[in-house]
Amino acid sequence: MQRPGWGKTCPKGQNHHLLPPWPLCLCWSRKAREKAPKEKARQPALHQRRQGPTDEAQMAAAAALARLEQKQPRARGPTSQDSIRNQVRKELEAEATVRGSPVAPGTNEPRLRHFCPQVPGPKEEDSTQLPVSGVYFTCPLTGATLRRDQRDTHIKEAILLHFSTNPVAASIMKIHTFNRDQDKVKLAVDTIAKYLDNIHLHPEEEKYQRIKLHNKVFQERITCLEGTQEFFEAIGFQKMLLPVPDQEGAEEEFYVLSEAARAQPQNLVQHREQLLAGEPVRAQLDRQLRVFRPSPLASHFNLPGDFFSLTAEELKREQRLRADAVERLSVLRTKAMREKEEQRDLRKYNYTVLRVRLPDGCLLQGTFYARERLSALYEFIRGALQSDWLPFELLASGGQKLVEDENVALNECGLVPSALLTFSWDAAVVEDIRAAGAELDSSILKPELLEAIEQLS
Numbered sequence: 001m002q003r004p005g006w007g008k009t010c011p012k013g014q015n016h017h018l019l020p021p022w023p024l025c026l027c028w029s030r031k032a033r034e035k036a037p038k039e040k041a042r043q044p045a046l047h048q049r050r051q052g053p054t055d056e057a058q059m060a061a062a063a064a065l066a067r068l069e070q071k072q073p074r075a076r077g078p079t080s081q082d083s084i085r086n087q088v089r090k091e092l093e094a095e096a097t098v099r100g101s102p103v104a105p106g107t108n109e110p111r112l113r114h115f116c117p118q119v120p121g122p123k124e125e126d127s128t129q130l131p132v133s134g135v136y137f138t139c140p141l142t143g144a145t146l147r148r149d150q151r152d153t154h155i156k157e158a159i160l161l162h163f164s165t166n167p168v169a170a171s172i173m174k175i176h177t178f179n180r181d182q183d184k185v186k187l188a189v190d191t192i193a194k195y196l197d198n199i200h201l202h203p204e205e206e207k208y209q210r211i212k213l214h215n216k217v218f219q220e221r222i223t224c225l226e227g228t229q230e231f232f233e234a235i236g237f238q239k240m241l242l243p244v245p246d247q248e249g250a251e252e253e254f255y256v257l258s259e260a261a262r263a264q265p266q267n268l269v270q271h272r273e274q275l276l277a278g279e280p281v282r283a284q285l286d287r288q289l290r291v292f293r294p295s296p297l298a299s300h301f302n303l304p305g306d307f308f309s310l311t312a313e314e315l316k317r318e319q320r321l322r323a324d325a326v327e328r329l330s331v332l333r334t335k336a337m338r339e340k341e342e343q344r345d346l347r348k349y350n351y352t353v354l355r356v357r358l359p360d361g362c363l364l365q366g367t368f369y370a371r372e373r374l375s376a377l378y379e380f381i382r383g384a385l386q387s388d389w390l391p392f393e394l395l396a397s398g399g400q401k402l403v404e405d406e407n408v409a410l411n412e413c414g415l416v417p418s419a420l421l422t423f424s425w426d427a428a429v430v431e432d433i434r435a436a437g438a439e440l441d442s443s444i445l446k447p448e449l450l451e452a453i454e455q456l457s
Contacts, residue, residue, distance in 0.1 A: 131290070131456060132353050135306040135367065137283035148306060151283035159281060167234040168271055172278040174227030182280075184221075188228060189275055191221045196272040199257065200265055209262065210242070211255040235271045236261025285351075287366040287380060291449050294361030295456040301418040307351050308417075349416040356381060356394070356421045358444050363456065364423075370411040378404045381423070384445055391426040 137151045138144070141158040159177060162170035179185050198208040211218060211232075222228045233239075237255040244250040261268065292298075349370045354377060356364040366380050382388040394402040396419060410416060425440065433440060443450065 131292070131365065132288075132301065132303055132307075132367070134304045135351050136286040136288060138286050139283055140281060145286060146283060155281055155283060163230070167230065168274065171227050171230035171234050172275050173281050175225060175231060175275075176227075176278045177280045177282075178226040184225060188222050188225050189278070191217070192228070192231070193272050193276055196268050200269055200272075203262070203265060209257045211237070213239070213253045213255060231275070235268060285367065285369060287368075289380075289384065289449075290365045291384075291445060291453045292355075292363040292365065292456040293453055295363065297456050298355060298357055298363055299420045301353060303353065303417060307349065307353075349411065352410055352416040353418045354410075354415060354421060355419070356423050358423050359425070360442070360444060362445065362453070364445070368410055370416045371409045373406055374402060374404055374408050374410065374413065375406050377402075377410065384449055386441055386444065386446055390440075391429055393424050393426060395422040395424070 135148055137146045137148070139146060139151070139154055139158060141155070141162065144154060146154050155177065159170055159173045162173065175189070176185060195208075195211060202208050213219075213223070232255050236258045238258055240254055240256045241251040242254050242256075244252050352368050352370050354366055354368060358364060364381065364384055366377075368376060368380075377394075381392070381394075385392075396402055396413065396415065400413075402413060402421070415421075430440065
């Protein structure tokens with residue numbers, strides 16, 4: 001039985017077997033292929049029933065589409081968390097359709113084909129087993145590990161609990177932490193320090209031992225801030241009603257320094273210095289140091305939504321940037337202008353996950369602020385090395401050599417929201433060690449880190 005399309009004559013006049021289901025032969029020249037549509041239009045249509053593609057052809061087409069997807073550059077993703085999730089869901093559904101296994105709406109199967117982060121859906125029970133499960137912080141007062149939405153509340157509670165043990169220190173922490181406007185905090189702190197200076201310099205003058213609470217300066221600079229009342233009471237001031245001179249029966253409320261506090265003026269000097277040196281209590285970013293065995297998935301990152309969600313302030317900034325987009329499109333931009341805009345885009349990430357591939361193939365992973373300096377990354381790596389005194393080098397993707405510079409941030413080097421770096425010992429130092437008849441230790445990381453090594457999945 002003759003197959004459809006076989007035995008037809010090609011444009012070169014030769015009788016070849018044509019490949020179904022297309023009426024083409026392998027000897028067609030490029031010129032013939034270009035003319036084919038026009039010639040086909042003049043020929044009567046052939047009403048032949050075409051056969052559907054076989055299972056093998058469908059599998060080959062799916063593989064070709066997957067390879068094509070790998071080669072095509074991914075467009076810049078949306079900025080909001082919801083739009084990112086929608087974009088990922090659409091791509092997954094399209095890919096699942098090609099594979100013949102549709103993805104149910106709302107699900108989010110992670111793809112690790114590209115060197116870019118994917119935003120996961122709702123966390124499952126075993127989300128802690130992910131290479132990056134979220135952004136976490138450590139409370140400097142309690143040592144507790146906190147999520148982003150827990151840190152502010154936990155720190156406030158820890159400061160309030162501190163009043164029972166050290167009320168002066170707790171009130172100073174409250175002044176610097178609970179009040180967001182640092183300019184107002186500095187003005188209040190300087191004013192309080194001036195009150196205490198006057199007491200120290202004029203210990204015998206009664207007028208410096210008391211402060212009128214309804215004084216305009218005191219109200220505008222001090223009373224309006226949280227923690228100031230607790231500070232005055234903690235260092236020895238007491239609220240008292242005192243008579244108003246020349247006004248019979250009238251009284252005003254004052255802070256009056258107690259006799260016990262007057263007897264120990266050195267304590268007031270110490271409290272003043274503590275207040276001036278105080279700083280806001282902020283949760284510290286948890287590096288989440290982890291070590292993985294050598295893995296072909298080293299460059300694959302599956303980041304949670306914490307790395308993409310924007311605060312209200314960041315959303316406003318994103319709106320302003322988009323408002324300027326129309327004007328930028330109408331102006332001829334120089335290379336410097338384009339590079340500046342690229343750097344601005346990188347600033348929308350607050351955090352980044354960095355992996356360092358060591359000479360033995362093991363992977364060292366940590367979480368950083370996107371605006372941290374390269375020196376913080378070098379310090380993090382040294383803290384994990386056995387020979388932390390040996391100089392080393394770091395290479396980013398594309399062979400870019402990173403230099404330990406205090407003035408360069410991670411996002412300025414393009415290391416956001418994730419990156420894989422390659423570690424190597426300084427070549428000159430290695431040669432000197434070998435020339436001396438010694439060898440570098442084959443185990444690079446500290447033993448306690450190797451004991452907790454994991455499998456990257």
